[in-house]
Amino acid sequence: MEHANIVILGAGAAGLFCAGSAVAQGRRVVVLDHAPTPAEKIRISGGGRCNFTNLATGPDRFLSDNPRFAASALARYRPQAFVDLVDRAGIAWHEKTQGQLFCDGKATQITDMLLDRMAGAELRLGTRIDGVAQDGDRFVVATAGGSISTGRVVVATGGKSIPKIGATGLGYDLARQFGLRLVETRPALVPLTFAEQDLALCRPLAGLSVEARITHGKGSFRDALLFTHRGLSGPVILQISSFWQAGEVLTIDLAPDRDIAADLKAARGGKAQVATVLAQMLPERLAQSVAADAGLAQARLADQPNARLDALGARVNRWQVRPVGTEGYRTAEVTLGGVDTRDLDARTMQARQVPALAFIGECVDVTGWLGGYNFQWAWASADAAGRAA
Numbered sequence: 001m002e003h004a005n006i007v008i009l010g011a012g013a014a015g016l017f018c019a020g021s022a023v024a025q026g027r028r029v030v031v032l033d034h035a036p037t038p039a040e041k042i043r044i045s046g047g048g049r050c051n052f053t054n055l056a057t058g059p060d061r062f063l064s065d066n067p068r069f070a071a072s073a074l075a076r077y078r079p080q081a082f083v084d085l086v087d088r089a090g091i092a093w094h095e096k097t098q099g100q101l102f103c104d105g106k107a108t109q110i111t112d113m114l115l116d117r118m119a120g121a122e123l124r125l126g127t128r129i130d131g132v133a134q135d136g137d138r139f140v141v142a143t144a145g146g147s148i149s150t151g152r153v154v155v156a157t158g159g160k161s162i163p164k165i166g167a168t169g170l171g172y173d174l175a176r177q178f179g180l181r182l183v184e185t186r187p188a189l190v191p192l193t194f195a196e197q198d199l200a201l202c203r204p205l206a207g208l209s210v211e212a213r214i215t216h217g218k219g220s221f222r223d224a225l226l227f228t229h230r231g232l233s234g235p236v237i238l239q240i241s242s243f244w245q246a247g248e249v250l251t252i253d254l255a256p257d258r259d260i261a262a263d264l265k266a267a268r269g270g271k272a273q274v275a276t277v278l279a280q281m282l283p284e285r286l287a288q289s290v291a292a293d294a295g296l297a298q299a300r301l302a303d304q305p306n307a308r309l310d311a312l313g314a315r316v317n318r319w320q321v322r323p324v325g326t327e328g329y330r331t332a333e334v335t336l337g338g339v340d341t342r343d344l345d346a347r348t349m350q351a352r353q354v355p356a357l358a359f360i361g362e363c364v365d366v367t368g369w370l371g372g373y374n375f376q377w378a379w380a381s382a383d384a385a386g387r388a389a
Contacts, residue, residue: 004030006389007141007150009129009170011038013114014361014378015156020117021386022154029121029389030148032141033166036126039111040165041158045375050107052086053079053379054372055099062377063242063367065183069341070366073349073380082379089113100371132174139356152356152389154349156382159335159362160185167329171363172338178354181340183365187332188242192323194231201293202227208285212236213256219243221369222256232321238370241326242336252319255282261313264301274301274312282316290315334374338365348388349381358385 006022008015011033022029037043042050054061057079059071083101086093091113092104103109115123128144132153141148157171172182194202205227212225214236226234232252240250258281267277275291275298282290291297294312296304304312329335339359343351349358360381368374 001140002146002148004028004148004150006030006152006154007032007139007148008154008156009033009132009141009174010156010158010361011035011123011125012156012158012361012378013039013042013375014158014382015154016111016114016118017379018154018156018360018382018386018389019121019123020114021383022389023118023120025387025389027389029118030150031118031121031123032127032129032143033123033125034128034168035166038123038125039114041162042111042114042375043107044162044165045107046102048107049102049105050110051096051100051102051372051375052093052110053082053101053376055079055095055101057099057373057376061369061373063188063336064341064365066341066365069344069346070377070380072346073384074376077380077383079376082376085113085117086110089116098371129170132177134354137356152358154358154360154385154389155363156360157363159338160329161187161190161332161335161362163329171359175339175343175359175363178351178357180343180351180353180359183337183340185335185337187326187329188336188367189238189333189370190241190326190328191233191331192231192237192241192244193325193327194321195324198321199229199231201289202231203229205285205289208283209234210254210283210286211256213253214240215251215253216240216243216248225252225254231323235370238333242367242369244323246325247322249320249322252321254286254316254319258317259313260316261310264304264309264313265306268301268304268309270302272301274299274304277301278312333370334362334367336367338363341365347384349385350388358388360385 005027008031019029019031091109130142139153155171206229208227213222221239223236224234225236274296278287351357361378
């Protein structure tokens with residue numbers, strides 16, 4: 001039987017990074033993945049340019065049943081450490097907005113950098129993992145190509161999001177097998193779906209993008225909102241999707257820097273129509289749609305009582321929409337929930353009751369906001385497990 005110091009299950013962002021950190025400790029490392037190519041999420045991320053970290057990373061940018069769990073790993077491997085790697089690799093990058101860092105060129109440069117960093121480890125792609133079993137103080141990893149005896153196993157198999165690139169629930173199955181608890185999973189950073197009455201309002205505005213603030217529960221984000229034939233999309237919708245659950249109402253401010261009702265009242269006078277004045281405050285198509293929806297398409301602003309302008313202002317500054325669902329794991333960027341952090345050591349990512357078994361990256365109940373946070377969690381959790389291996 002083959003022997004290795006550490007076997008890493010999964011050749012995504014976290015798995016490759018963990019391999020590099022473990023190799024630096026002098027370990028013999030084998031990385032296994034059923035996919036034919038490594039790190040597909042890196043390749044498709046950021047529109048093909050990989051939003052590889054966020055300079056504003058902190059525990060408050062992550063969702064978890066235990067929000068403080070991520071603090072240890074994030075503090076020990078900070079965004080600047082990854083930026084230093086990128087710089088040493090000669091990869092050009094830029095800050096797009098809100099601390100988000102992207103490659104100037106192709107995202108695959110990041111994958112190439114990670115593969116170079118793990119030089120000395122053995123990467124086996126297209127390898128089906130049939131199971132993991134304990135054998136005394138060691139593990140036996142069964143694969144289609146034979147079994148490997150190892151002292152440590154790191155599970156970096158990701159979550160359920162984007163199954164077309166190979167996502168599976170293997171990590172959750174292994175957690176259950178070894179007695180770890182799971183926090184219920186659901187799609188996150190995912191487009192929401194809407195009822196016909198909302199679609200009727202959105203379709204005429206398809207292609208229009210506005211800066212908006214969206215609020216729900218503990219989540220409040222300001223970013224681009226895109227009207228589409230399928231409803232609402234854009235970064236601000238993806239952000240709030242992690243906080244939204246079925247049946248709940250979202251509040252959207254389509255003009256976060258203005259009090260529309262007050263501005264309309266101040267402009268009241270003369271013969272101008274409501275839609276004309278509103279178009280000075282909002283994009284013209286949006287102003288016309290809002291005015292028509294309120295029955296004021298041809299109405300003069302001077303004729304409108306305060307109550308009606310207040311209602312119109314609320315339609316813009318406090319628009320209430322109730323999504324009917326999400327597009328699911330098919331288009332979700334990440335999976336919310338996963339391996340319960342109560343069963344993991346925050347410094348090593350190892351299972352408390354099975355110390356040589358670690359879980360890292362997306363399969364753990366730590367989910368970042370949109371904007372590079374999930375990659376930073378992948379690097380930080382992987383480095384913690386790799387150094388402890």
